[in-house]
Amino acid sequence: MKRIIYILSAFLSINLAVGQTPVKKGNVLIQNATVLTITDGVQEETDVLVENGIIKKIGKGLSAPSNTPSINAKGKYLMPGIIDAHSHLALSVVNEATSPITAEVWMGDVVDPFDVGIYRALAGGVTVSNAMHGSANAIGGRNITLKHRYGTHNPEELIMTEAPRTIKFALGENPTRVHGRGKGIQPRSRMGVEAIIRNGFNEAIQYRKAWENYKKASGLKNSTAVPPKYNLRLETLADILEGKLIIHCHSYRADEINMLINVCKDFGIKNIVFTHVNEGFKVAPELAAYTLGASVFADWWAYKFEVYYSTSYNAAILAKNGVITSINSDDAELIRHLYHEAGKTQRYGELSDDEALAMITINPAKQLGIADKVGSIEEGKQADLVIFDKHPLSIYAIPQMTFVDGVKYFDINEDKNDQRIKVSPTEVVEPIFLGDHDHKCMHGVEMFEETGEFFGTH
């Protein structure tokens, strides 16, 4: 009997291993740290106990089960893992730039767990990123929220399965250049972009209706109802209309931001985040009233015509107007020091420590719909944590250890130099693409350029 149970349990566990992707979860006790909770102020000389990947307790003089590893973080700073709401890290492909709407594609299909950029992001304290489709299309693909569980061959282990779906939209110069000028199809102008989006939603309404009618009719006795064609693109757009996805919209100009807010109002869409938003300061009240906020660069502009009207005070102005504001990287290099980027809001706008750090923690968490799970140090939240040697808003601060789900994935003292998971058997020096970070957003779309000229990037 014992043997049978043994075999049975072995069988079940194998099935489990195959059926569901196991995610590593750790236990750790971090002691005597200056804990930057983000949502509950700064707590000096405080312990944080992590059990099974979850923050179990925050307090002084905590004790842990005997086999829990402990880290003395006296004199060090503990903050929640940094969250990047706009990234293209760990993706084999960024743009499916072949149609003005490509809502059918999903970045989850092209997650590249071997991208050493994930490790570099961990070394900058980033534990969660939104791996986004590029900005070539008015409506791009569905994005994927990643947790940086570096070290696996299995892309599924990186996926934050509990995060809601998000989708990329893009306004302005990129979609009009790729499709309008590049291929001679709609959209050729900002008006065309609006038309593309409105048409898409209207088609999705009809599509959903056709399926609902079919489902009703096919349930009847002796039904001869015929199923409509399946269309993954319209399926996704219909889900947006039903509030199942959060739109993350690439945008720069105030007029186009206003346009999309109006479109969303017309179609009853509430879940929308604007990203880049360089002219966001002009429409801050509207953004505050109607959206999940703005995800901006700290001080990056003038890389193409639509990005000239910009200010470093953008983030602070938005925040002071009550807009949920995050600072993103959109870039494999910038993602390594988002805490510097957050610090710039203190130079330009005199934000408080909490306000500045919220821009790379709880605010992006809200924009990704995961603020109940990550983004602050609270009991019951997932143990994504970073230990800094100095206050993270100090220019001298260096991350020391980074944890995801209580598992340590970065340790400045213990890690090997070579952190690549996979190595090419035929190249000693793997190719490095200089300037690659400049055009991730438009990655893979050069072929559609009329003359090969490259105007803009993000």
Place this chain on the structure above:
Amino acid sequence: MTKFYKQTFLSFTVAGVFSFFSYGTFAQSDPTGERRVTGTYAITNATVLAAPGAAARTATIIVKNGLIDQIGNNPTIPLDAQTIKGDSLFVYAGFIDLTSTVGVAAPSIPERPANFDPSRPAPVYVGITPQYEVLNYFDALEEDADKWRKTGVTTLHLLPKGEGMLPGTTAVVLNGQKGASNVLSSSGSLYVRFQTVRGLSPGTTLGIMAKWREIYQNAELSAKHQTLFAGNNGVVRAEKDPVLEAFFPVINRQVPVLFEVSNELDIRRVLGLQKEKGFNLIVSGVNEGSSLVPVLKASKAQVVISLDVPDDNAFKKEIKEASEEVNDNLERVKEAYLARLALATNFEKEGIPFAFGSTNVKSEDFLKNIRLMVENGLSEEAALAALTTNPAGMLGLERVLGTVEKGKLANLVITTDSLFKKTAEVKHVFVDGYLFQYETNGESNESDKSKKNDLTGAWDYETVTPQGSSSGLMTIKNEDGKYSGTITFDDPEGSGSKSADLSNIKVSGKTLEFQFNVDVQGMSISVSVSGEVSGNEYEGKLTIPDFGSVPFTASKSPDSNI
């Protein structure tokens, strides 16, 4: 032209005397002279490896009517049989290449209309043509086919060519006699690739994944619709969509999907799609993925390992004054290379059966790369299974192919030595009972003996060290088959030159190795040189202990033969 034709022609007159008795001979002329005299053969006293893992046995095989008619110790040899003396030969079942495109042409793509919209192209423009059958684009086998036959490949699983993700369905043909009907099975797998047509939708792996899901789902709906339409009145007419209809056999699990992959992430994508719909799957082009063993097992997918092996140049490159970091890096590159070679070994250990595919592999590298895998731990049994029984099973043709057994198709590979030895060569190949014969190197060496490298003579050599280049003269003699020689070099302790005798001179094939001693400050340093001779040129390296290697080249003055 193979030797087959010549042999047939020569023996025609001789055999003509007996043709009166022979089976299947009719009183009509054969002005081409190409028709074979007999289809009956006896391979006598050969070492037969009937199946992977079976013990080698000495037996005589009778081939008749395209089949293995007899196999045994002493079967009666039919009167009309042509005999092949197999005393020193090894017989294997013919090899099956699961990813061949020999003789396959790409279908032409129609011209794009004036109002062509690249975001919504008709399927034919983006290679979504699963309804295309490869045999419609397959021309009689050409010289190419003989190259593959010569390497032992007797059965070809033909993949359709063309651009895009769904070029068509596959078929199985025998790599046999030109003019014969060689089709074995026309209802092959549905062939899918991660390939797109530039600038059109779908344009990337992202688009392909979405497109696949959409087509599959719509094929299921279309099948449902057609059934409804066929059985009821008052049903909206079911449109016939050739793309969707090509998916019906896949949905009904009648044929597998053969998905071409190029890396581990592709494999995971494909296994993910299979998990969604549960179709029968062959993953082809597998070149990495040891970490995938449990998922591969669970998926029950069949595996075709790519014989496209990377070269070993990268980590063998000598980097001067390499730092520790660079050396560590080289070590990782080497590990990656060895891991690739050991992939098949790994799958064997884990109990994942596999076949081999030749995509992007030249025919001359086919056996070479398999032997490389055997050198890296793959058992001969598993290697042979991957060439014969496993692919036969994947194609559902195990009844007629894969082993040397009575009643199976006479597809045989006859080699001069045990197949996985480097020196073994294919001497005869039977396909469908047709005999093809090949000249082996052993034979050509005999006739080319005069062309063999003559090492004796005076060689001017040059070697380049970090301190600069130096040169000298090396003289090689051959007395009664024994090599000896001397070499001159710059005196390391002063000016002028010194001379030393060559020792340990080894010659095998093209390689020439020797050593000599240099006396420096009372120490005798042993210097070794190894390299390859090609005509009057020698290229190799000179190795000094604890110092490293430097290039060493030499050329012989043509009239210096002693």
